[in-house]
Amino acid sequence: xxxxxxxxxxxxxxxxxxxxxxxxxxxxxxxxxxxxxxxxxxxxxxxxxxxxxxxxxxxxxxxxxxxxxxxxxxxxxxxxxxxxxxxxxxxxxxxxxxxxxxxxxxxxxxxxxxxxxxxxxxxxxxxxxxxxxxxxxxxxxxxxxxxxxxxxxxxxxxxxxxxxxxxxxxxxxxxxxxxxxxxxxxxxxxxxxxxxxxxxxxxxxxxxxxxxxxxxxxxxxxxxxxxxxxxxxxxxxxxxxxxxxxxxxxxxxxxxxxxxxxxxxxxxxxxxxxxxxxxxxxxxxxxxxxxxxxxxxxxxxxxxxxxxxxxxxxxxxxxxxxxxxxxxxxxxxxxxxxxxxxxxxxxxxxxxxxxxxxxxxxxxxxxxxxxxxxxxxxxxxxxxxxxxxxxxxxxxxxxxxxxxxxxxxxxxxxxxxxxxxxxxxxxxxxxxxxxxxxxxxxxxxxxxxxxxxxxxxxxxxxxxxxxxxxxxxxxxxxxxxxxxxxxxxxxxxxxxxxxxxxxxxxxxxxxxxxxxxxxxxxxxxxxxxxxxxxxxxxxxxxxxxxxxxxxxxxxxxxxxxxxxxxxxxxxxxxxxxxxxxxxxxxxxxxxxxxxxxxxxxxxxxxxxxxxxxxxxxxxxxxxxxxxxxxxxxxxx
Amino acid sequence: xxxxxxxxxxxxxxxxxxxxxxxxxxxxxxxxxxxxxxxxxxxxxxxxxxxxxxxxxxxxxxxxxxxxxxxxxxxxxxxxxxxxxxxxxxxxxxxxxxxxxxxxxxxxxxxxxxxxxxxxxxxxxxxxxxxxxxxxxxxxxxxxxxxxx
Numbered sequence: 001x002x003x004x005x006x007x008x009x010x011x012x013x014x015x016x017x018x019x020x021x022x023x024x025x026x027x028x029x030x031x032x033x034x035x036x037x038x039x040x041x042x043x044x045x046x047x048x049x050x051x052x053x054x055x056x057x058x059x060x061x062x063x064x065x066x067x068x069x070x071x072x073x074x075x076x077x078x079x080x081x082x083x084x085x086x087x088x089x090x091x092x093x094x095x096x097x098x099x100x101x102x103x104x105x106x107x108x109x110x111x112x113x114x115x116x117x118x119x120x121x122x123x124x125x126x127x128x129x130x131x132x133x134x135x136x137x138x139x140x141x142x143x144x145x146x147x148x149x150x151x152x153x154x155x156x157x158x159x160x161x162x163x164x165x166x167x168x169x170x171x172x173x174x175x176x177x178x179x180x181x182x183x184x185x186x187x188x189x190x191x192x193x194x195x196x197x198x199x200x201x202x203x204x205x206x207x208x209x210x211x212x213x214x215x216x217x218x219x220x221x222x223x224x225x226x227x228x229x230x231x232x233x234x235x236x237x238x239x240x241x242x243x244x245x246x247x248x249x250x251x252x253x254x255x256x257x258x259x260x261x262x263x264x265x266x267x268x269x270x271x272x273x274x275x276x277x278x279x280x281x282x283x284x285x286x287x288x289x290x291x292x293x294x295x296x297x298x299x300x301x302x303x304x305x306x307x308x309x310x311x312x313x314x315x316x317x318x319x320x321x322x323x324x325x326x327x328x329x330x331x332x333x334x335x336x337x338x339x340x341x342x343x344x345x346x347x348x349x350x351x352x353x354x355x356x357x358x359x360x361x362x363x364x365x366x367x368x369x370x371x372x373x374x375x376x377x378x379x380x381x382x383x384x385x386x387x388x389x390x391x392x393x394x395x396x397x398x399x400x401x402x403x404x405x406x407x408x409x410x411x412x413x414x415x416x417x418x419x420x421x422x423x424x425x426x427x428x429x430x431x432x433x434x435x436x437x438x439x440x441x442x443x444x445x446x447x448x449x450x451x452x453x454x455x456x457x458x459x460x461x462x463x464x465x466x467x468x469x470x471x472x473x474x475x476x477x478x479x480x481x482x483x484x485x486x487x488x489x490x491x492x493x494x495x496x497x498x499x500x501x502x503x504x505x506x507x508x509x510x511x512x513x514x515x516x517x518x519x520x521x522x523x524x525x526x527x528x529x530x531x532x533x534x535x536x537x538x539x540x541x542x543x544x545x546x547x548x549x550x551x552x553x554x555x556x557x558x559x560x561x562x563x564x565x566x567x568x569x570x571x572x573x574x575x576x577x578x579x580x581x582x583x584x585x586x587x588x589x590x591x592x593x594x595x596x597x598x599x600x601x602x603x604x605x606x607x608x609x610x611x612x613x614x615x616x617x618x619x620x621x622x623x624x625x626x627x628x629x630x631x632x633x634x635x636x
Numbered sequence: 637x638x639x640x641x642x643x644x645x646x647x648x649x650x651x652x653x654x655x656x657x658x659x660x661x662x663x664x665x666x667x668x669x670x671x672x673x674x675x676x677x678x679x680x681x682x683x684x685x686x687x688x689x690x691x692x693x694x695x696x697x698x699x700x701x702x703x704x705x706x707x708x709x710x711x712x713x714x715x716x717x718x719x720x721x722x723x724x725x726x727x728x729x730x731x732x733x734x735x736x737x738x739x740x741x742x743x744x745x746x747x748x749x750x751x752x753x754x755x756x757x758x759x760x761x762x763x764x765x766x767x768x769x770x771x772x773x774x775x776x777x778x779x780x781x782x783x784x785x
Contacts, residue, residue: 468751
């Protein structure tokens with residue numbers, strides 16, 4: 001079948017779905033939706049529809065990114081706008097169906113916003129709300145809008161037109177288009193994509209490989225997972241285009257085993273591509289042939305490093321090797337190889353669909369286009385976002401993210417995962433692009449953005465990251481293997497209140513050695529969390545070392561919990577919930593925590609009724625409490 | 637190696653670079669990698685037994701002891717960490733009397749700490765078998781685990 005015929009058929013199917021004359025119900029059923037209970041909501045909605053004999057289409061879609069409001073259900077009545085509802089539980093779903101579809105009540109109280117041209121009474125336009133207004137959805141354009149398991153949905157929205165165009169061009173022309181777009185690698189380092197492609201294209205060799213790095217190992221990042229779950233074909237289309245440019249006949253997708261749904265969707269998408277002639281021999285009737293294989297990662301952070309990743313595909317331990325030779329010359333099985341991140345591939349497809357100049361209109365002078373981030377941590381609205389480069393951190397955190405959770409104060413934002421750093425409030429008005437993040441001592445990374453409030457201890461956070469990199473160090477080179485371990489030992493000492501005054505300088509020296517002496521990116525960037533927290537939050541280190549105090553009240557060994565005798569009402573809730581029976585007291589008796597027995601889990605603080613607020617957490621302070629339970633003062 | 641496993645692994649005999657996939661298939665079938673199977677795996681992949689052990693011990697996914705009836709994974713990714721993941725792990729270790737990496741004495745749970753599930757927006761997260769539980773507290777995690785026998 002010719003591509004125009006495929007497109008016609010796909011468009012017809014899309015129109016039949018969107019304008020069927022039946023109500024449409026879309027439910028976010030990506031991993032995060034499922035975690036929030038989307039499957040139960042789907043079942044409840046289907047039950048209600050069949051009980052009331054309502055004919056409607058129910059479709060699982062990818063993540064629209066508003067994870068804080070999951071499970072999200074969208075309802076569109078024939079001819080009307082689509083309305084998104086947040087926090088829909090299996091309990092309220094039947095009522096929502098009844099109200100919307102039978103009683104004609106759009107339930108503005110549950111609605112997040114409407115999508116479409118026709119305003120709905122009392123409901124804001126979704127893309128005018130503060131969470132979506134600053135966002136520009138290029139890569140994520142289909143996520144939440146198409147059925148990710150339906151190839152025709154992708155094609156009807158411009159899918160594979162980029163590949164069709166690419167196959168009509170010469171590889172040089174495509175590289176020129178990529179150059180115009182200004183696309184830089186989305187895996188973190190920000191190397192110009194066109195150049196990387198060009199190196200591999202020009203490398204001599206009969207057999208070449210391309211790889212998609214979907215080993216999203218940064219803790220706190222899930223952009224690639226969401227994209228693979230919500231719109232797998234966009235990534236795969238980019239890969240076929242890249243393979244055509246570089247003359248590769250085989251491609252690998254290296255995806256983490258922790259992403260079962262993404263793996264499932266990839267396998268299905270590849271099968272669909274083969275059936276429709278987008279993969280295999282003579283792709284779309286051309287003389288270009290290419291095939292794709294999915295490789296499941298086995299859990300090693302270092303495999304995000306390109307040379308380690310290739311070792312892993314070869315079935316070996318994922319240990320990096322020195323470069324040069326660069327993979328473009330000698331990569332997988334010793335052949336010229338090109339590796340790009342999931343988001344880079346998806347962008348490549350989009351650039352071919354819409355043109356390089358169109359793409360370059362977005363973003364800043366040196367960083368073109370958009371970037372997806374997983375905005376998580378202590379923000380009100382956690383989720384997956386896509387913003388143009390050059391946006392201010394403040395807009396991301398306060399407008400899109402809705403500010404800090406529970407009205408607390410912003411302390412820092414962490415970008416770049418274990419290789420990145422923590423930026424304090426003074427950077428809130430800096431633009432988000434490759435250069436300014438690097439200048440601040442952090443990196444763009446693949447897009448993890450973790451917001452921290454006053455309750456996060458920066459020393460503990462540095463310890464957390466070092467614990468991670470130390471465990472994930474492959475052990476090949478000494479600066480990384482031994483250095484990170486020593487640095488972790490110092491950080492552990494400091495967070496336990498056993499730090500020595502010379503520790504801080506010692507750590508600085510170690511950090512420089514690790515940075516300069518390590519073989520691969522994992523080691524070279526491992527000290528970044530320590531260096532940035534030392535640079536911006538040195539006072540917190542000093543409080544731990546000199547005063548044996550944790551200002552954020554986070555380091556377990558440096559905090560104590562007390563029950564205030566003038567506030568405790570002797571309700572016994574904390575005593576009943578204490579997992580180690582460390583709280584003594586009885587009805588109408590002031591409770592007392594047995595300090596040596598306390599494991600500092602904080603449960604008593606969680607469960608003490610807000611109106612009493614009798615439990616306090618302190619560090620370096622002494623709180624006067626009775627040694628034994630005493631009666632609650634009369635008259636209270 | 638039992639006949640069923642031999643059949644599962646048949647497509648990989650002598651295939652270049654298949655060692656990790658073969659180990660994954662074995663673990664998928666048996667729940668862990670029994671050491672006595674390493675010589676057979678080595679033969680299938682045309683590598684030394686040393687190489688098999690080297691690769692198996694390098695990757696976090698592989699385990700060498702039989703798992704419990706339910707697998708409990710507590711996420712300690714950055715988002716979970718800043719939202720109290722360590723408290724959840726401490727709580728689970730206390731409640732089911734097992735330290736991370738181990739299996740409880742009654743064989744009910746094996747507990748692991750995991751670097752990130754990618755469900756960061758729902759942090760802190762606990763995964764039991766294939767069910768994902770978000771927005772956990774130590775008390776909620778205890779309730780969740782009580783549902784599994």
